[in-house]
Amino acid sequence: MRKPKNFPPGPMWWPLVGSSIEMKRESKLVGGRQQIVLEKMCKKWKTNVIGLKLGSQLVVCVSTFNVLKKVFDNEAFFARPNNFFIKLRTIGSSPGITCAEGKLFEEHKKFVLKSLQSRIGKVAMETKIFEELEDVIQLINLQPQKVQFGKIMQPAVVNIIWSLIAGERIKRSDPQFLTLLRLLDERSKVFDMGGGTLSNFPWLRFVAPDWVGYTLINNLNMELKNFFTKTIDDHHQNWNERQKNDLIYSYVSQKHDQLLMIILDLFVGGAHSSAAVLDFAFLLMLHRPDIKRKVQANLDEAFAPTEPMRYSDRNRVPYLEATLSEVMRYCHVFPVGGSRRALQDTELEGYTIPKDTTILIDLYSILNSKEAWGDPENFRPERFIVNDKFEAIENYIPFGIGRRRCLGEVLARRILFLVFAEVMRRYDVLPEEGKPLPSIMAQPGITALPQPYNARFVERIPYYK
Numbered sequence: 001m002r003k004p005k006n007f008p009p010g011p012m013w014w015p016l017v018g019s020s021i022e023m024k025r026e027s028k029l030v031g032g033r034q035q036i037v038l039e040k041m042c043k044k045w046k047t048n049v050i051g052l053k054l055g056s057q058l059v060v061c062v063s064t065f066n067v068l069k070k071v072f073d074n075e076a077f078f079a080r081p082n083n084f085f086i087k088l089r090t091i092g093s094s095p096g097i098t099c100a101e102g103k104l105f106e107e108h109k110k111f112v113l114k115s116l117q118s119r120i121g122k123v124a125m126e127t128k129i130f131e132e133l134e135d136v137i138q139l140i141n142l143q144p145q146k147v148q149f150g151k152i153m154q155p156a157v158v159n160i161i162w163s164l165i166a167g168e169r170i171k172r173s174d175p176q177f178l179t180l181l182r183l184l185d186e187r188s189k190v191f192d193m194g195g196g197t198l199s200n201f202p203w204l205r206f207v208a209p210d211w212v213g214y215t216l217i218n219n220l221n222m223e224l225k226n227f228f229t230k231t232i233d234d235h236h237q238n239w240n241e242r243q244k245n246d247l248i249y250s251y252v253s254q255k256h257d258q259l260l261m262i263i264l265d266l267f268v269g270g271a272h273s274s275a276a277v278l279d280f281a282f283l284l285m286l287h288r289p290d291i292k293r294k295v296q297a298n299l300d301e302a303f304a305p306t307e308p309m310r311y312s313d314r315n316r317v318p319y320l321e322a323t324l325s326e327v328m329r330y331c332h333v334f335p336v337g338g339s340r341r342a343l344q345d346t347e348l349e350g351y352t353i354p355k356d357t358t359i360l361i362d363l364y365s366i367l368n369s370k371e372a373w374g375d376p377e378n379f380r381p382e383r384f385i386v387n388d389k390f391e392a393i394e395n396y397i398p399f400g401i402g403r404r405r406c407l408g409e410v411l412a413r414r415i416l417f418l419v420f421a422e423v424m425r426r427y428d429v430l431p432e433e434g435k436p437l438p439s440i441m442a443q444p445g446i447t448a449l450p451q452p453y454n455a456r457f458v459e460r461i462p463y464y465k
């Protein structure tokens with residue numbers, strides 16, 4: 001394929017492979033982190049819109065807030081890509097929410113948002129978060145001198161989501177649960193937001209299925225499908241009043257089909273993200289004891305030791321809120337946001353974007369722009385504080401914006417606030433004795449997870465139920 005007329009600038013296209021080889025080579029140099037390669041290319045081509053060809057896919061990547069707003073405001077860029085990875089992700093079933101378009105998308109998103117945002121939904125969310133928090137605190141107390149917080153927190157977050165979906169939690173020791181968590185972890189590392197090598201060269205699945213992640217995603221799909229189908233069947237068979245408040249119950253009573261993919265979207269979308277932000281938050285507290293002490297002082301001033309904390313109390317601790325926001329900006333757990341597809345030939349920044357081009361959203365560059373943030377390289381919660389109050393910043397969009405913004409934002413914000421505030425209030429988080437500070441460099445993957453690290457959690461104020 002020749003470069004379409006007026007396509008955005010970018011690296012050279014070779015026959016068959018397009019710009020994939022250059023992307024892979026550059027990516028290897030920076031430890032597999034796709035966002036750094038995209039940032040370098042924007043600088044090299046002096047543009048905010050990079051044009052690529054990955055296998056047979058046309059791909060453009062947008063890297064500044066102004067251009068991103070134009071993409072999000074334009075209905076022509078509303079769809080998700082239609083590549084091989086997406087086909088596999090939907091298990092050949094219905095598109096659910098993340099991959100849906102049109103009426104189906106509106107219907108599903110409205111249904112889940114309504115369930116989460118209603119008064120009952122909000123109370124249920126906080127109750128489930130507190131149940132898991134108690135479990136997390138018990139696990140910290142088992143061996144407080146060596147806590148791998150990420151390992152404790154990820155099953156907790158999955159369980160919060162699962163209890164909202166299915167009305168019950170899963171035992172941490174359940175072998176099927178452990179397999180699912182392991183496969184989700186591997187999936188996050190093998191693929192990127194463009195779908196990775198498998199999407200660009202789907203035929204490679206016949207030649208090297210393990211290497212391109214085909215075997216992995218099929219195993220994960222099979223495990224997820226079995227697990228979700230069993231739960232949906234259980235709901236049908238044991239239809240009772242007890243389950244009335246969970247998401248499966250409310251959906252099954254309205255519609256039977258589509259449920260599997262909606263559950264998968266919530267599970268996959270939420271499995272890593274909130275736990276990764278919290279894991280980074282405690283890691284940064286090890287690196288910045290000065291900020292940690294300010295957060296603790298903020299909490300100690302605002303709450304008596306036995307006083308319960310609610311999400312609605314967050315205005316009382318502006319410095320803590322600012323710190324969490326800065327963690328999300330600085331660590332960008334989704335360096336490349338949910339990609340889009342052009343529904344028709346469309347103009348963007350003077351370039352022509354042909355129909356079906358994939359658009360990658362370079363959130364990393366937006367959250368690290370020198371122009372927007374001044375000193376993006378510094379971890380500085382104060383940038384979110386004005387006149388002693390927390391103040392949101394326009395360019396700060398870790399959950400995306402517009403109609404396709406993150407569906408789990410209401411839940412994620414509650415998990416982040418309640419867990420971070422409660423654990424910071426109860427524990428002093430310190431480095432392991434005699435060990436160097438763990439690195440803050442993220443692992444490569446769709447979700448930027450911190451590398452596993454241990455910390456000591458020394459009790460400051462006992463936990464009151």
Ligand code: HEM
Binds near residue numbers: 099403406408
């Ligand atoms: C700190 C935690 C989280 C962050 C930073 C985050 C970030 C994002 C981002 C950037 C997008 C793409 C938006 C777009 O395409 O414009 C997204 C989409 C989505 N997220 Fe999250 N997310 C988080 C937690 C969650 C949780 C807990 C859930 C589920 C319970 C979830 C479910 C989803 C779903 C279903 C979508 C697709 C929405 C659509 O296509 O309309 N996310 N998220």
